[in-house]
Amino acid sequence: MATFRPAILIRKKEGKPMKAPDSLAQVAAIIEKELDKYLPPESTYPAIIYQAMRYSVLGGGKRLRAYLAVKSCEMNGGKAECAYPAACAIEMVHAYSLIHDDLPCMDNDDFRRGKPSNHKVFGEGMAVLAGDALLTRAFEVLCDAPHELEAATRISMIKELSAAAGCAGMIGGQTIDLQSEGKVLELSELAVLDAAKTGALIKAAARMGGLAAGTGANEMCALTAYAESFGLAFQITDDILDVSGESSRLGKATGSDAKKQKATYVSHYGLEQAKALAQHEVEKACQSLTLFGDKAADLIDLAESVLGRDQ
């Protein structure tokens, strides 16, 4: 039996650059407009909460999660717009998690996406509320969005999102993270932390895209495997960037993991081995999509681009 040869290896041989797919910027621009529609204008009473919400959701972020939802939907034969509510809901949940994580009582970060954190601009109380409001609005969007989605599909999406954002997912990960500062985590604990804190929402994005397309069980399995490997590769490169990235490109301070004595893939494996591990996961991600053939091109490009990321 011939060994499977992941696209990434072929591309690397051909000298193709590892940059984000062009369609990422196109989808990001569409999602920006959709998000703008779903967030009431800043003139709405009481204005400050809408200002605080919009400050952290609009005008920044790579929209990776939204892109995953949209492309997972398209790859499964769905119309892109059917994934827009899911994409917006996920970006809102992502933004809420960043606002709350940046609070002084959590990770205490003053910068995010190249500008002062939400609580530095609006105060801590308002930042807590803005996060709460975005989380709440995400679920409302999934109910209300005027797209061709049946009630049962919307319920499946809300299940997916609430499970990923909850204690078995993102909040569980942040809990472990908060408790682990200054401690050296076992590798298995680090894997659980990352799968929960970062991986769960990335997986939910891909799966919600699949749900929007009404995809079958096999395809959903493949999507899930892709997203799990992609999420892990993304987290490893995040750890790498915290050591070797430029804060001006990242839009946040670097070296913060080491300063907080946080366990990361780099602190465990060293820089070179962490890079090799990220590459291994990207290859696994690409392999997972074999059954989609050429339709997987965008998601394969996305996975590859993780290895070249500088932000």
Next chain:
Amino acid sequence: MATFRPAILIRKKEGKPMKAPDSLAQVAAIIEKELDKYLPPESTYPAIIYQAMRYSVLGGGKRLRAYLAVKSCEMNGGKAECAYPAACAIEMVHAYSLIHDDLPCMDNDDFRRGKPSNHKVFGEGMAVLAGDALLTRAFEVLCDAPHELEAATRISMIKELSAAAGCAGMIGGQTIDLQSEGKVLELSELAVLDAAKTGALIKAAARMGGLAAGTGANEMCALTAYAESFGLAFQITDDILDVSGESSRLGKATGSDAKKQKATYVSHYGLEQAKALAQHEVEKACQSLTLFGDKAADLIDLAESVLGRDQ
């Protein structure tokens, strides 16, 4: 045309006591068990987040909102258990709002329901996460709960809850509240604040109970009117209790509104007129339920009991 004579006036004449209906305690006990089922045990990893969630949801609270959901469902011919997921979701959202409101960066209250506030026990970071987790879990419960609810009904409930908990409801109210400390609010602003901060979730509870029973438009209108008046009466008596209640009964400090120079119905109208206003709203609430006849007895008892509350 004969003037409508609300039940409350008849009962008062008969000297009936203004105490909470017996069925409130029965429903509260059932909901306590349901909530316990929906919250993973404290042994689940990572334990502290489950401990923090359970600390603030279980073993306390009057369960008024849960009762409203259950009784609104029954009054409309639905089975009580069809309202349990809604009742639990609302109690989780209520508990989350109390945890976040009590934070030092918000109302900075050290006691709640007769015990130290969540952040005094678990720390601020964990209290933020516990609130986030309860809000998230509320939506998950509405999707997952194994009761006879169609997907479309669940979506209607999630819409109702997310709208009530969001910026046009509870979070909007808390925003106005945060911004109004030390300022004298106009009466109209105070009404908006209370309708949003307290009233919206109470109204959602009644309406979600109606949805669980598959009720019609007229009945939903009546339920809504009842809940609006009930919510206002409840808020006014809350303000009254903050002035004249006993902190040992209330489980929290009294006099905090005056200390924070918060505008309340008592600061606006004085104690006696505030009491009269509460009674007027209770009468309106009872009148709203005329079309339900005897089936409204429990909700009428509940409304009346607000005037006799000491906690």
